[in-house]
Amino acid sequence: xxxxxxxxxxxxxxxxxxxxxxxxxxxxxxxxxxxxxxxxxxxxxxxxxxxxxxxxxxxxxxxxxxxxxxxxxxxxxxxxxxxxxxxxxxxxxxxxxxxxxxxxxxxxxxxxxxxxxxxxxxxxxxxxxxxxxxxxxxxxxxxxxxxxxxxxxxxxxxxxxxxxxxxxxxxxxxxxxxxxxxxxxxxxxxxxxxxxxxxxxxxxxxxxxxxxxxxxxxxxxxxxxxxxxxxxxxxxxxxxxxxxxxxxxxxxxxxxxxxxxxxxxxxxxxxxxxxxxxxxxxxxxxxxxxxxxxxxxxxxxxxxxxxxxxxxxxxxx
Numbered sequence: 001x002x003x004x005x006x007x008x009x010x011x012x013x014x015x016x017x018x019x020x021x022x023x024x025x026x027x028x029x030x031x032x033x034x035x036x037x038x039x040x041x042x043x044x045x046x047x048x049x050x051x052x053x054x055x056x057x058x059x060x061x062x063x064x065x066x067x068x069x070x071x072x073x074x075x076x077x078x079x080x081x082x083x084x085x086x087x088x089x090x091x092x093x094x095x096x097x098x099x100x101x102x103x104x105x106x107x108x109x110x111x112x113x114x115x116x117x118x119x120x121x122x123x124x125x126x127x128x129x130x131x132x133x134x135x136x137x138x139x140x141x142x143x144x145x146x147x148x149x150x151x152x153x154x155x156x157x158x159x160x161x162x163x164x165x166x167x168x169x170x171x172x173x174x175x176x177x178x179x180x181x182x183x184x185x186x187x188x189x190x191x192x193x194x195x196x197x198x199x200x201x202x203x204x205x206x207x208x209x210x211x212x213x214x215x216x217x218x219x220x221x222x223x224x225x226x227x228x229x230x231x232x233x234x235x236x237x238x239x240x241x242x243x244x245x246x247x248x249x250x251x252x253x254x255x256x257x258x259x260x261x262x263x264x265x266x267x268x269x270x271x272x273x274x275x276x277x278x279x280x281x282x283x284x285x286x287x288x289x290x291x292x293x294x295x296x297x298x299x300x301x302x303x304x305x306x307x308x309x310x311x312x313x314x315x316x317x
Contacts, residue, residue: 032205032251032313036250036251036252036312036313037251037295037310037311037312037313038311038312039250039252039254039267039269039275039276039312040254040267040275040276040310040311040312041275041276042276043276043277043278043279044265044267044276044277044278044308045278045308046265046278046279046280046299046306046307046308047306047307047308047309048281048304048305048306049088049305049306049307051088051092051093052086052088052093052304052305053303053304053305054074054303054304057076057303058074058075058076058077058302058303059074059075059077059283059285059300059301059302059303060072060073060074060086060285060300060301060302060303060304060305061073061074061075061103061104061246061285061286061300062102062103062104062105062106062115062116062150062246062285062286062300062317063105063286063287063288063290063298063299063300063305063317064105064106064107064113064288064316064317065288065289065290065291065294065298065316065317066107066111066113066128066316067111068089068090068292069087069088069089069096070087070088070089070288070290070298071085071086071087071088071096071105071113071128072085072086072088072105072286072298072300072305073085073086073100073102073103073104073105073115074086075102075103075118075167080119080169080170080171081101081118081119081147081167081169081170082099082101083099083100083101083102083103083118083119084096084097084098084099084100084102085097085100085102085105085113085115085126085128087128088305096128097126097128097131098131099119099131100115100117100119100126100131100133101117101118101119101120101170102115102116102117102118102119102124102126103115103116103117103118103147103148103149103150103167104116104148104149104150104151104161104162104246104286104317105151105317106151106152106153106317107153107316107317108125108153108157109153109157112125112126112127113125113126113127113128114126114136114151114153114159115151116147116148116149116150116151116161116162117133117148118147118148118149118166118167118168118170118171119170119171120133120135120138120171121138121144121145121146121147121148121168121170121171121173121174122135122136122137122138122139122144122145122148123135123136123137123145123148123151123159123161123183124136136159136183137159137161137181137183137188139188140175140179140181140188140190141175141190143173143174143175143176144171144173144174144175145163145174145175145181146163146164146165146167146168146174146175146178147163147164147165147166147167147168147170147174148161148162148163149161149162149163149164149166149198149199150162150199150200150201150246150247150286151201152201152202152203152210152317154203154207155207156207157184158182158183158184159182159183159184160180160181160182160183160191160201160203160210161180161181161183161201162179162180162181162198162199162200162201162212162214163175163178163179163180163181163198164178164197164198164199164214165178165197166197177190177193178193178195178196178197178198178214179191179192179193179195179198180192180193180195180198180201180212182231189230191224191230191231192212192222192224192231192233195212195214195215195222196214196215196216197214197215197216198212198213198214199213199214199244199245199246200212200213200214200221200244200245200246200247200257200258200286201213201247202247202248202249202255202315203226203249203315204249204253204270205249205251205252205253205315206253207226208225208226208227209223209224209225209226209234210223210224210226210231211223211224211237211247211249211255212224213241213244213245213246213247213257214244215241215244216243217242217243218240219239219240219241219242219243219244220236220237220238220239220240220241220244221236221237221238221239221241221244221247221255221257221268222235222236222237223235223236223237235272237255237268237272238255238257238266238268238272241257241259241266242259242260242261242262243259243260243261243262244257244258244259244260245258245259245260245284245285245286246258246285246286246287246300247286247287248286248287248288248289248297248314248315248317249314249315250289250310250312250313250314250315251312251313251314251315252270252312253269253270254267254268254269254270254275254312255267255268255270256268256287256297256314258284258285258286258287258299259284260283260284260285261283263279263280263281263282263283263284263301264277264278264279264280264284265277265278265280265284265287265299278299278308280299280301280304280306281304282301282302282303282304283301283302284299284300284301284302285300285301285302286299286300287299287300288314288315288316288317289310289313289314289315289316290316293313294313294314294316295309295310295311295312295313295314296308296309296310297310297314
């Protein structure tokens, strides 16, 4: 595909770089009703989805709920980190897109699937029907990304994504830092380069706050204020977090943080208080709300998929 190059704008301490342009850029969010339910409390009990039980092979990642189907990536740790998008409709599990090269998934404004694609070192739009890929962000400051991992999209169409180096060997090139990026009106901004391997990323329901998890064994979740021209770190929202991975957010603004190696999900109120948790029998990666009423929490992990029936609705990725 031919990409239109944009001029470089130098900010006080960061830069804006060229990327693919799309006027209809991202977002589809769950509609949160005032009757969205009650916040979770105490110990939650996950139920393993047996049809997706493949615990010996690779990781499931980046779940997203779309049109009655849960899509998620399944990638392996062999050369190139081969990946495909799976589709689970409550009864069957099948391959939706083969050789997608994907990790985290989300939805754009039209409801189309978008992905962090380590195979291409880019953020991409994926057509579920044809498997066709369109680049949304391919480079920053003249270099491809490391391995775009997780992503979230505002209702206005602003895309935020993390770029750790976990799958950087999937293809040549990369960035000198592991960063958090914003894509708006076809331009890419680096908004944080100080997190070691940023991973999960989510927006609060009012989209005034961006949450980013990272830091590995001595990890944390940062909260960024999005009400100013440039996102800034508002607080260290949660610490310590042991190997934080993905996140989800419910309609009350509670943040669901997965801890990969401790096999745990923690639910944190907007004020930073832990209100609930869940334990798993395999390493966990990410979480997303889905189901007919958006009150089923799906959690992905090491060849594993679980669900938790909730009393609160939440976001589809």
